[in-house]
Amino acid sequence: MTVTPEQLAALADGELNEFEAARVRREVAADHALASQLAQLEALRAMLSARYDPILAEPVPEQLTQPIVDTAKVVDLGAVRAARQRWFARPAARYFAGPAIAAALAIAVLMGRGAGPTGSGYADAQVASALDSSLSGEATSDGVKVLLSFRDKTGQVCRAWSGKTEAGIACRDDTGWKVRQTDAASQTAGGEYRQAGSGEAAIMAAAQDLAAGPAFDRAQEEASRAAAWRAAN
Amino acid sequence: MQDDAFHSGLTALLPRLRRFASGLARNPADADDLCQAAVERALVSRQQWQEGTRLDSWMYRIMRNLWIDEARSRTRRAKTFAHEDEGLNVGRSGGQEAATELSLVDRAMQHLPDEQREAVLLVLVEGYKYAEAAEIVGCPIGTLTSRLLRGREALMARLGEAA
Numbered sequence: 001m002t003v004t005p006e007q008l009a010a011l012a013d014g015e016l017n018e019f020e021a022a023r024v025r026r027e028v029a030a031d032h033a034l035a036s037q038l039a040q041l042e043a044l045r046a047m048l049s050a051r052y053d054p055i056l057a058e059p060v061p062e063q064l065t066q067p068i069v070d071t072a073k074v075v076d077l078g079a080v081r082a083a084r085q086r087w088f089a090r091p092a093a094r095y096f097a098g099p100a101i102a103a104a105l106a107i108a109v110l111m112g113r114g115a116g117p118t119g120s121g122y123a124d125a126q127v128a129s130a131l132d133s134s135l136s137g138e139a140t141s142d143g144v145k146v147l148l149s150f151r152d153k154t155g156q157v158c159r160a161w162s163g164k165t166e167a168g169i170a171c172r173d174d175t176g177w178k179v180r181q182t183d184a185a186s187q188t189a190g191g192e193y194r195q196a197g198s199g200e201a202a203i204m205a206a207a208q209d210l211a212a213g214p215a216f217d218r219a220q221e222e223a224s225r226a227a228a229w230r231a232a233n
Numbered sequence: 234m235q236d237d238a239f240h241s242g243l244t245a246l247l248p249r250l251r252r253f254a255s256g257l258a259r260n261p262a263d264a265d266d267l268c269q270a271a272v273e274r275a276l277v278s279r280q281q282w283q284e285g286t287r288l289d290s291w292m293y294r295i296m297r298n299l300w301i302d303e304a305r306s307r308t309r310r311a312k313t314f315a316h317e318d319e320g321l322n323v324g325r326s327g328g329q330e331a332a333t334e335l336s337l338v339d340r341a342m343q344h345l346p347d348e349q350r351e352a353v354l355l356v357l358v359e360g361y362k363y364a365e366a367a368e369i370v371g372c373p374i375g376t377l378t379s380r381l382l383r384g385r386e387a388l389m390a391r392l393g394e395a396a
Contacts, residue, residue, distance in 0.1 A: 009382055013356060015363055040389055045357050047392060051338040052358045055252040063269055064247055071276045072240040 003027045003034055012041040123170045123177035131159050131170060131177050132229070135221050147203070149221050149229075150211040157229040160207045167203045169210065172229040181206045236279075242288045243275060249359065250292060256354040257300045259343060267303070271296040293359070293369045297351055304347050341391040349384030352377055357385075 003024055010016050011024045028034045123131060130144035136159075139145045147160040147167075158171035158180065168182035183202045207215075216224060251268050258264040274295050275282075282291050342350055348370075355366035367377040 005382060005386075006378060009378075009385065010363075013363070040393075041385070044385060044389055044392065047338055048353070048357050052252050052256055052354075055255050056248045058248070058251070060247045060251065061265060063265065064251075064272055065244060067269070067272055067276060068240050068244050072236070 003031075005037075008034065008037055009041060012038060012045070121179060122175060123168075123179055127161060127163060127168070127170070128177050130161060130163075131172075133225075135218060135225070136216075148207065149216040149224065150207060151213055151216075152210045153212045155212075155231045157224055157231065158207070158210060159229075160203050162203070169203060169207055171210075172231075180210065239279060239282070239288070243272065243292070246289055246292055247272075249289070250296060253293060253296060253354060253359060254300075256342065256358060257297070257347075257351060267296060267300055270299050274299065290365065290369055293355070294371070297369060300351075301347060337392060341388050344391065345384050345387055349380045349387070352380040353384040353388065356381055 007016070007020070007024055008028075011021055011028075016024060028038055122128070126140075126142045127144055130140045130142065130146060134140055134144075134146045136146045136148045142163070144161055144163040147162055149157060149159045152158050152171055156171040156173060158169055159177075160169045161167065166182045166184050169180045170177035171180055172178075181203065247268070250271060251264065254264040254268045254271070255261065258267050271292065275292060278295070282288065342353075345353065351370060352366060355361045355369060356363065359366075361369065363374050363378055363381075366381075367374045370377060
């Protein structure tokens with residue numbers, strides 16, 4: 001006999017290439033004993049299918065599906081939190097709900113003393129440098145932190161920042177960062193971090209009034225920075 | 234999201250995993266316990282699954298490893314107790330003859346060593362190619378095919394009259 005049990009099984013299991021399969025089939029056709037063995041192999045497969053395949057149609061017990069659902073929920077916690085922030089936002093605050101609340105809560109402002117407002121109407125070098133180069137949420141070594149970016153009704157890119165002595169909003173025009181509004185950071189003794197103060201809250205409220213749309217996400221900020229924050233980017 | 238794909242993929246695999254577990258375990262309660270343990274292990278080890286590789290092979294491997302570990306410790310304990318909720322996932326087909334035949338298959342399967350039984354299940358029930366089954370088990374193809382051959386011969390010897 002030139003067909004081994006392994007070869008016969010491989011034929012039944014579809015593991016032979018077409019040339020081998022053709023050869024083994026020829027042998028089987030010419031040998032009743034082989035044909036009978038092949039039929040038994042196929043009968044066994046059918047019996048096993050009849051026993052186990054009906055399980056596929058049964059409903060899956062909740063004890064198996066529930067852990068997967070629970071884990072998926074944990075993974076999506078970020079989405080749940082985002083939804084909650086939207087829910088808490090006042091209608092007037094809808095554009096800035098996520099970023100503004102995140103910024104107001106997360107950004108502790110380094111407080112200082114003295115220092116006057118800028119006289120030119122444009123942001124000073126420290127602030128301008130931060131507005132030019134930083135993405136929102138990044139603190140510079142000068143203690144200036146950009147809170148968020150948005151586009152005003154004329155299409156200019158504006159950015160709100162919080163510094164040691166003041167918080168403000170400036171919009172990029174042909175000359176530089178034109179300051180639209182400033183509020184003094186509330187004073188504390190020493191230079192300690194604290195919850196965002198009334199100055200930042202006022203700036204956030206002003207930003208909402210100036211903005212023509214939602215605050216930039218990170219990708220929008222990066223694109224806008226690449227275009228030097230100019231209106232037609 | 235990748236996590237969504239992982240979770241939906243895992244959920245979609247559950248019927249097949251239950252079928253495989255039913256073949257490995259000795260009774261329906263053990264089968265669902267095994268299935269649950271495999272799902273929990275997969276969720277905990279999610280980081281070990283490499284994106285782009287087959288989730289089904291990975292899950293089958295987790296389940297058979299759990300079963301082999303469990304089988305070893307069960308041998309040591311040699312425990313014997315009956316589960317009350319037996320029948321939770323027995324294949325439901327009516328008729329006296331069918332029921333008799335099912336129990337014949339069950340008994341024949343239970344006489345096989347674990348290694349032969351999993352080879353039979355992976356290839357003949359789950360439909361894996363020899364190479365895929367060998368990868369799940371973690372053995373050379375030659376080892377897999379010889380276990381399959383011996384398992385199949387033992388089953389046919391027991392079921393010969395019924396076949």
